[in-house]
Amino acid sequence: MANELRYVGLDVGGTTMKAAVVDDDGRPAPHVSLPTEPERGQEAGLETMCETIRQAVVAAGLTLDDIAAIGVATPGTMDLKTGYILDPPNLKPWRNVPVRDYIAHKFGKPTAFQNDANAAAMGEYWSGAGAGVRSLVMFTLGTGVGGGIIINGEVLEGEHSHGAELGHMKIEMTKPRLCGCGKRGCLEAYASATAVVKRTEEALAGAPPSILHQVFREKKLTAQRIFDAAKAGDPLAEKIVDETAAILAIGAANLMHVINPEMVVFAGGMTESGDWFLQKIRNHVPTYAFPVPAERTKIRFAQLGSDAGFIGAAACARQLIRGALRR
Amino acid sequence: MANELRYVGLDVGGTTMKAAVVDDDGRPAPHVSLPTEPERGQEAGLETMCETIRQAVVAAGLTLDDIAAIGVATPGTMDLKTGYILDPPNLKPWRNVPVRDYIAHKFGKPTAFQNDANAAAMGEYWSGAGAGVRSLVMFTLGTGVGGGIIINGEVLEGEHSHGAELGHMKIEMTKPRLCGCGKRGCLEAYASATAVVKRTEEALAGAPPSILHQVFREKKLTAQRIFDAAKAGDPLAEKIVDETAAILAIGAANLMHVINPEMVVFAGGMTESGDWFLQKIRNHVPTYAFPVPAERTKIRFAQLGSDAGFIGAAACARQLIRGALRR
Numbered sequence: 001m002a003n004e005l006r007y008v009g010l011d012v013g014g015t016t017m018k019a020a021v022v023d024d025d026g027r028p029a030p031h032v033s034l035p036t037e038p039e040r041g042q043e044a045g046l047e048t049m050c051e052t053i054r055q056a057v058v059a060a061g062l063t064l065d066d067i068a069a070i071g072v073a074t075p076g077t078m079d080l081k082t083g084y085i086l087d088p089p090n091l092k093p094w095r096n097v098p099v100r101d102y103i104a105h106k107f108g109k110p111t112a113f114q115n116d117a118n119a120a121a122m123g124e125y126w127s128g129a130g131a132g133v134r135s136l137v138m139f140t141l142g143t144g145v146g147g148g149i150i151i152n153g154e155v156l157e158g159e160h161s162h163g164a165e166l167g168h169m170k171i172e173m174t175k176p177r178l179c180g181c182g183k184r185g186c187l188e189a190y191a192s193a194t195a196v197v198k199r200t201e202e203a204l205a206g207a208p209p210s211i212l213h214q215v216f217r218e219k220k221l222t223a224q225r226i227f228d229a230a231k232a233g234d235p236l237a238e239k240i241v242d243e244t245a246a247i248l249a250i251g252a253a254n255l256m257h258v259i260n261p262e263m264v265v266f267a268g269g270m271t272e273s274g275d276w277f278l279q280k281i282r283n284h285v286p287t288y289a290f291p292v293p294a295e296r297t298k299i300r301f302a303q304l305g306s307d308a309g310f311i312g313a314a315a316c317a318r319q320l321i322r323g324a325l326r327r
Numbered sequence: 328m329a330n331e332l333r334y335v336g337l338d339v340g341g342t343t344m345k346a347a348v349v350d351d352d353g354r355p356a357p358h359v360s361l362p363t364e365p366e367r368g369q370e371a372g373l374e375t376m377c378e379t380i381r382q383a384v385v386a387a388g389l390t391l392d393d394i395a396a397i398g399v400a401t402p403g404t405m406d407l408k409t410g411y412i413l414d415p416p417n418l419k420p421w422r423n424v425p426v427r428d429y430i431a432h433k434f435g436k437p438t439a440f441q442n443d444a445n446a447a448a449m450g451e452y453w454s455g456a457g458a459g460v461r462s463l464v465m466f467t468l469g470t471g472v473g474g475g476i477i478i479n480g481e482v483l484e485g486e487h488s489h490g491a492e493l494g495h496m497k498i499e500m501t502k503p504r505l506c507g508c509g510k511r512g513c514l515e516a517y518a519s520a521t522a523v524v525k526r527t528e529e530a531l532a533g534a535p536p537s538i539l540h541q542v543f544r545e546k547k548l549t550a551q552r553i554f555d556a557a558k559a560g561d562p563l564a565e566k567i568v569d570e571t572a573a574i575l576a577i578g579a580a581n582l583m584h585v586i587n588p589e590m591v592v593f594a595g596g597m598t599e600s601g602d603w604f605l606q607k608i609r610n611h612v613p614t615y616a617f618p619v620p621a622e623r624t625k626i627r628f629a630q631l632g633s634d635a636g637f638i639g640a641a642a643c644a645r646q647l648i649r650g651a652l653r654r
Contacts, residue, residue, distance in 0.1 A: 077619075135486055151483070156478070158462075158620075160620055161619075162583065163586060164585065165585075165587075166584070168584040168617065169496075169584055171498060171499075173577070181617070183614070183615060250497045250500070257496055258476070258491065258492075259483065260485025260486050260488075260492075288512075290489060290492065292487050293489050297487075
């Protein structure tokens with residue numbers, strides 16, 4: 001035990017931040033969480049990060065002396081080279097926050113800094129769906145569509161910290177939907193949970209009465225309720241879910257033709273609908289991808305849920321000490 | 328001179344193969360070329376490869392003892408890990424050809440094997456448009472659309488040798504054009520030289536008389552003639568060229584949001600139309616890409632022409648001896 005290295009992974013979200021100590025094999029101790037409260041400003045935010053890290057160490061029954069390195073994941077925009085959060089839409093009014101150096105100096109430990117979607121992909125690569133693969137592309141389906149690409153144990157960060165913004169691949173030119181980013185035709189405008197609800201609302205307008213109409217009248221339409229209606233046999237919901245699977249297959253195929261990874265992972269709320277939906281995505285892949293990657297690329301749902309972020313942040317911390325996970 | 332390492336780069340095409348000795352700084356000696364004649368079979372093909380390599384060494388005024396390593400680039404399909412050409416559409420009837428080991432044993436030299444589009448990207452990275460950048464994505468616009476991705480001096484080969492098949496990203500769902508690969512909606516079905524001619528022929532059918540109609544009646548319509556007509560002010564040709572620039576900007580933006588490279592390079596016949604066309608592509612990029620990569624990503628035309636393949640093959644040979652060009 002005394003020789004085993006341990007890391008703290010911290011995942012900062014717009015609402016809460018979560019941290020845990022993670023051992024050298026990717027196993028987390030119990031995690032702690034604190035409210036982010038970005039509106040209190042970035043100095044308060046940095047102090048909450050430090051407090052979450054301290055509490056995570058206590059929750060693991062350890063002291064800071066037991067910690068080899070710290071990893072911090074945050075939403076963008078960011079500059080990964082300098083370790084700054086720049087102008088994060090989900091952490092307003094923070095701006096130009098020197099996260100990495102602040103944490104490193106506060107604790108006197110090597111500190112890694114990573115985009116939250118990249119960190120989540122790293123978590124799945126280390127000890128989730130992708131354990132053992134050489135390369136992995138992950139799509140995270142939520143309010144938006146996030147992405148992470150890991151090749152030979154390294155995060156593809158990109159030259160301007162914009163690597164793996166997979167939600168913003170253009171997949172439509174003729175009738176391109178408006179994306180939350182302000183551009184048109186992005187994958188996110190079709191395949192995020194928000195976009196699935198929007199596509200359903202539009203389809204409901206001209207469709208015959210169905211379970212979904214009843215849901216829509218009685219409660220808020222959500223991606224989960226749409227998926228439930230599809231499972232219950234509602235034809236309109238089935239159509240929406242199948243189109244969503246086809247769109248995600250296009251996303252996967254495009255990445256098979258760019259990165260050609262060993263595995264494509266989907267994460268986020270929609271994946272909780274189970275293997276039924278995973279199989280639909282897989283069924284569409286051969287329509288869009290070349291035979292070899294279509295046959296050989298493993299397609300999986302994520303396994304770590306919302307723990308992927310802090311586990312991946314810890315993986316990035318581990319890299320500072322141990323080098324790349326696999327080469 | 329005696330201490331300087333030299334490499335032979337060989338680029339095998341469907342019609343001819345070209346080779347040259349390249350020095351340690353990426354400067355080629357005069358190249359030689361021989362007909363490929365794939366119809367003569369793969370044993371004859373392998374022997375022609377060896378003969379082209381031998382002639383290249385003679386053309387450089389050297390002997391084989393002066394050569395540190397050999398690099399061979401061929402069209403796919405292929406298995407880069409084992410060094411085999413598998414089932415190449417452009418080299419029929421070759422099948423399962425152990426190119427790398429054959430050349431390595433024949434000459435007793437370390438031998439690298441690479442996809443031709445990847446090798447061309449490596450050539451531009453080493454001593455062409457991308458000299459000095461850390462990461463580069465290249466689109467080669469010809470009969471099809473090829474691609475190559477270089478990050479920190481290494482070719483992104485992919486898990487199944489399908490990395491950087493950039494022509495087969497899907498960019499259209501509503502009215503997806505049929506691609507030469509048999510799938511629909513691929514970038515190649517819009518932006519290859521062949522596709523530009525096809526889009527023009529379709530547009531001519533319903534358009535008022537123009538320079539292009541006259542070209543079409545008198546000679547074969549080619550991408551070059553379409554670009555020339557656009558330069559001469561033909562409105563239909565201008566429209567086609569501008570749409571092509573927008574489609575290439577979508578391709579570039581998608582790669583900015585996946586790889587986020589320091590530079591995007593376009594190569595192939597269409598780029599000979601000059602900076603006029605390059606500027607059109609650049610003008611469309613901010614419509615599709617996030618502000619930071621749109622502003623900062625260098626967009627260039629290739630500089631090495633058809634020498635890029637053998638220079639890049641030599642770069643891959645150099646890596647066997649020297650390790651990655653830049654990290």
